[in-house]
Amino acid sequence: MKSWPLEPNDKIPKLRRDNILSLLYHADEQWLDSISQLSNEKKNFDTVHRQQMIYVDLLILLHKNRVSSSKQRQERKRLQEPILFAAQILYNNNHLRHLKEFTQELKPFATRVILSLEFLRKVIHGQAVQSTPVSLLESHLLQTRLDDFLTQWDQFELLLYQCYSRVVFGTIPSSHVISSSSTNNQIIKTYRPLPQELFSDSLTRLLPMTLHRALSHQMIHPSMIHNLDPILFIAVPRLTVLSGMVYLNNVSGWRKPNNNYSVWFQSQMDRMQDLKDQINVLEEKTILSHQEETRFSTFVQNWTLLEHALVNGWQQEHDFDLPITFRPIYISICNIADTLLADENAKSFIVILRHLFDHFADTSLASNNNNNYNNNTSSILRNQDKHDSFHTMDEQTILDLAI
Numbered sequence: 001m002k003s004w005p006l007e008p009n010d011k012i013p014k015l016r017r018d019n020i021l022s023l024l025y026h027a028d029e030q031w032l033d034s035i036s037q038l039s040n041e042k043k044n045f046d047t048v049h050r051q052q053m054i055y056v057d058l059l060i061l062l063h064k065n066r067v068s069s070s071k072q073r074q075e076r077k078r079l080q081e082p083i084l085f086a087a088q089i090l091y092n093n094n095h096l097r098h099l100k101e102f103t104q105e106l107k108p109f110a111t112r113v114i115l116s117l118e119f120l121r122k123v124i125h126g127q128a129v130q131s132t133p134v135s136l137l138e139s140h141l142l143q144t145r146l147d148d149f150l151t152q153w154d155q156f157e158l159l160l161y162q163c164y165s166r167v168v169f170g171t172i173p174s175s176h177v178i179s180s181s182s183t184n185n186q187i188i189k190t191y192r193p194l195p196q197e198l199f200s201d202s203l204t205r206l207l208p209m210t211l212h213r214a215l216s217h218q219m220i221h222p223s224m225i226h227n228l229d230p231i232l233f234i235a236v237p238r239l240t241v242l243s244g245m246v247y248l249n250n251v252s253g254w255r256k257p258n259n260n261y262s263v264w265f266q267s268q269m270d271r272m273q274d275l276k277d278q279i280n281v282l283e284e285k286t287i288l289s290h291q292e293e294t295r296f297s298t299f300v301q302n303w304t305l306l307e308h309a310l311v312n313g314w315q316q317e318h319d320f321d322l323p324i325t326f327r328p329i330y331i332s333i334c335n336i337a338d339t340l341l342a343d344e345n346a347k348s349f350i351v352i353l354r355h356l357f358d359h360f361a362d363t364s365l366a367s368n369n370n371n372n373y374n375n376n377t378s379s380i381l382r383n384q385d386k387h388d389s390f391h392t393m394d395e396q397t398i399l400d401l402a403i
Contacts, residue, residue, distance in 0.1 A: 001031075001035060001118070001121075002118060002122070004122060004126070006129060009131055010130065010131070012025075013128050013129065020058060020065060021127055022128060024055070024059070024062065025128035025129065027051065027054050027058055028121060028124070031048075031052060031054075034048045034050075035048055049081055052081050057078065059079065059146070060076060060079055063076055063146060063150065076150075083157050084113070086110070086160060088110075090110035091110050098164075099164065099167065102163040102166075105159070106156070106159060109155055113149070113152045113153055116145070116149040116152045117149055119145050119149075120145040120148070120149045123145045124142070137209055140209065198352050198355060199352070199355075199356075201262045201263060202244070202251075202252045202253060202260065202261070203240065203244065203265070204352055205251065206240050206243055206248055206252060207352070207353075209243070210248075211236055211239075211356060211360060212360075214236070214239055214307070219308055220236075220311065225357050225360050226361055228357060231311070233350065233353055234337075235310060235311040237337035237349075237353075238333055238334060238338075239310055239311070240337070242303070242306065242307060242310060242333055245276060245279055254276065259272070264340060264345065267339075268339060271332065271335060271336050272336065274332060275332040275333065279329060282325060282326070302322065302323065305321075305326075306326050309326075310333060310334070314327065
């Protein structure tokens with residue numbers, strides 16, 4: 001397991017029951033400490049298992065605190081530590097008792113569980129020790145990593161139980177098989193996290209945040225992603241150019257004096273500079289023409305209307321009173337963004353957009369996959385859940401263990 005040293009501005013969080021990230025941070029430290037103790041003569045494996053159980057329990061509490069639906073909170077079962085241990089065994093090139101013949105089938109799923117957990121641990125550690133409030137980007141990253149881990153866990157757990165069923169019954173019991181081929185494809189389908197190396201420059205790193213905002217504000221419908229609507233390939237780059245110049249300019253750096261534009265705009269530096277100048281002039285006029293208490297709401301309203309225009313077209317926006325002074329900015333953004341789909345790097349940029357849309361399509365399918373999984377595996381554990389207190393601990397007990 002990896003550990004990450006504290007940076008100069010990092011601060012160890014105070015252990016607080018109402019701060020789950022602080023609980024996860026200290027649970028992680030105890031987990032690492034229990035593993036380091038295994039090098040002693042007295043190897044206390046039970047302590048390691050207990051610390052792993054506490055950590056995955058806290059992840060479920062984190063999940064429940066971040067979902068709005070009470071149904072989603074109730075449907076998410078407690079993660080069983082033996083499942084994690086099974087994944088660790090396979091990841092380290094060993095085999096499970098009675099399941100040696102299924103090692104090659106299980107190992108890829110186990111590997112994804114371990115890697116997704118390591119990514120999630122790193123994000124949690126970074127956000128727990130930072131001294132500044134968690135930003136929208138960081139919050140989205142944490143949610144993405146958590147969803148990814150839970151999805152990988154569900155897929156591995158389901159396959160593990162199916163393998164055990166094949167050993168015990170000679171086949172998978174019909175009550176536990178996903179009968180629909182389309183549903184089966186959804187469950188076996190690998191959840192695709194965003195390749196970090198493709199989303200690292202000042203343009204591509206804005207794409208996930210921009211699409212997330214467009215979905216949240218219903219500028220883009222989820223069905224458009226599932227159907228790969230051609231409008232997406234036009235609208236998302238346009239929205240991203242606007243976001244990089246306006247409400248995410250602190251992330252992109254495009255409004256800084258040094259013209260720190262992405263390499264994707266190498267042939268459009270003059271256009272980017274013109275767009276920046278247009279926005280600066282328009283914002284200055286808005287400041288001069290509005291009272292201080294109405295400036296912010298005016299900015300938000302107009303930029304939001306412009307976002308809708310970039311998706312649906314300018315003519316449709318006249319009913320929404322978008323000032324005509326935004327027309328030159330609209331044209332400049334369209335020229336810049338549409339060129340990304342037509343210049344010499346267009347093919348590479350389209351590949352990145354496909355990764356983005358595949359990622360968001362999988363994310364929106366995740367809840368369906370979890371529901372299918374829960375419906376088809378609940379009978380496997382039903383009797384065990386009735387008698388085993390391991391599955392019936394309440395949240396207060398989990399918090400007490402974490403403290």
